[in-house]
Amino acid sequence: MYRPLAYRMRPRTLDEVVGQQHLVGPGKIIRRMVDAKLLSSMILYGPPGTGKTSIASAIAGSTQFAFRTLNAATDTKKDLQIVAEEAKMSGTVILLLDEVHRLDKTKQDFLLPHLENGRIILIGATTENPYITINPAIRSRTQIFEVYPLSESDIYHALEQALQDSERGLGKDAITIDEVALTHLARVTNGDLRSALNALELAAKSTAEIAGTIHLTLAIISECVQRKAFSHDKDGDAHYDVISAFQKSIRGSDPDAALHYLARMVEAGDLASICRRLLVIGYEDIGLANPAAAARTVNAVLAAERLGFPEARIPLATAVVDLCLSPKSNSAYTALDAALADIKDGKAGQIPDHLRDSHYQGAEKLQRGVGYQYPHNYPDGWVNQTYLPDTLINTHYYQPKDTGRYEQALHQRLNELQKRKQE
Template sequence: MPQPLAYRMRPQRLEDVVGQQHLVGPGKIISRMVKAKMLSSMILYGPPGTGKTSIASAIAGSTKYAFRKLNAATDTKKDLQIVAEEAKMSGTVILLLDEIHRLDKVKQDFLLPHLENGRIVLIGATTENPYISVTPAIRSRTQIFEVKPLMPDDIRTAIDRALADKENGLGNQQIELGPTAKNLLATATNGDLRSALNGLELAAKSTDATDGTIHLTLPIIEECLQKKAFSHDKDGDAHYDVISAFQKSIRGSDTDAALHYLARLVTAGDLPTIARRLTVIAYEDIGLANPPAAARVVEAVTAAQRLGFPEARIPLADAVIELCLSPKSNSGIMAIDAAMADIKSGNYGDVPANLKDAHYKGAADLGHGIDYKYPHSFKNDWVKQQYLPDKIKNVQYYEPKTNGKFETALAQQYDRLRAAQHAK
């Protein structure tokens, strides 16, 4: 049985990796490792189909090292021993270890010395957060890189390559992929290139040619992806229009409109986008006006991810209704953006000497930390002292809003403390 299209199209050079330019682009960390021939073991984590295996394959192809792939859950210690023996014979082996979060202690203990001596360059792949799911022993010997969902333009690029490639792709067939069909492939798979290529290959293999050409239309791609294109345009912007309308409806407290756009995203099966967008909305638009609502959204999103569709729609709907009817405040995002704008424009100064680190020998000679007043030693655990650099000592980033009881109380406390801090 021939290998799937997604497998055949895996890149053999870093330059051919689709997306992930923050890691493999010119001058970026993995590109630098390959160029300097200073590979270190790493963990790549992110959603399925976003390029973890492709990056490992491209690293191996670019360095000409042997490349082996194992699964931490299903392959045995003996399989690891075979790789280790090969590394001993040939010098270096790049080992892609899928589901590294499921590596047991026996296999871990076998691997560690081989990572130490550099014979095996481990590239662990996982969809789980490695800071939580991977053991400290492995984490301490690897660099951790996040692999992000691919953008639609990245997937379009990969589709075009697959249609043109005569050796590994579909280039030997006369295929006409309609623009709306391509846009659905690029947007409905939620950044999962493997799913997009699998859908494309299924469509190509299961569609009869007409006058020597396989015409892949929108209905055909919908059937092969099992995803409906509820609205589309020639530029494929509708996917983002729905997401934008979803957030703006919640921000504008229109419950019925927000539920409508949620329904469109649910029907499209786009749980990753819903989860991310709801979490952003909870902190960006509701924020300090109602912090418990944000916490409940996180719980609802977690429940939805565990349930999956169709049941996931229930906690998501509850969260959307609560966010729509909640008081709103964007003071948090406005405050941090104002502070970041100062940093980017160079409007900052030196940390006051009394706040500088005083835990090393010679710090006192530099005047660091000498006049620092420990607030807990004073009444009400507060004492007046300057914390901001001299250059911006009077700046105010946080502009409180009073749309909810919680932030109203924060605003009163903020005003009291600021007045005391700046009193003459």
């Protein structure tokens, strides 16, 4: 039976695990658990191809327990029952449950007592943030460990091992690979070892021998490597991490970082998220400091949506640099949030009678609209009268910032009106 190179090269012990030394290195938590023979259920979460299954395999290889693999999305409760029966017979089974965030209530209810009595040691694997996607009942019975994308040097070392290993890898084949090609493969897969090994095997198996040697060049590797874009589930954890970093980079006025995160979303083809986030940023982070920048962002978004990729990247890049280097102010929406907080706290109060609707018969008898002064009847469009409910008199929600000329002018106007009101 054919097994892919990535499968064959899975670690048999913790010493063979590539990367993730914060978990499996000397003195680290998973290493200590294995050494002490005190395994407990855990959830490993992180990007694809970073070693979640490898760690589970290595844990099983470092113990005498049986090791079984299921998928929470596709395998049934009956499959779990088979594992549970085996655990009763053998004592303990290590169960790698892939896509553990997809575990439904029926399977979860069946699994919980077996986790509690220790018959099944669960190693859940997921690309999603378990604190968001996994039921608290499962979380409370597991330890949660995050795995990280592998470094370029980690992948380079693993590729070298695969090329040299004559038992499980490609060591029996007469393969030579250019240094630049190996470096490119380690770099372009962006921390995904599975993709790197799959590309290496495809290159080796699809390249004809010349004089008894398979020579892998940069051109061959480039053709074989699966394009590892920063694509992600739009409801997933990675998606929101990129969006968060994107907005915070613009808010922090760092155009280089903002363009980097923009590039990730462009590479993923996520035009909708980019456009929505830019519109939010234009008003949330720039706001009254530079309203013209927000207006330009709206135009850039309209142009991007009309153009589509790849040309959409041009107005998007323009908007990102514009917003990054613009003065920032969140004074308007934070003022609204303060007003909302008062309303939620029961401080709304009654609308003053002179502001209430008077466009019906009998309104005057109820004092609706009586005493209202029409500001346009006054020389500069302002007259001193009360607008807030009595319970909120002298409340000031809007606190202007002097980070842009436009809001500086608003601040000056506000000070003039407040001074006249006091007089």
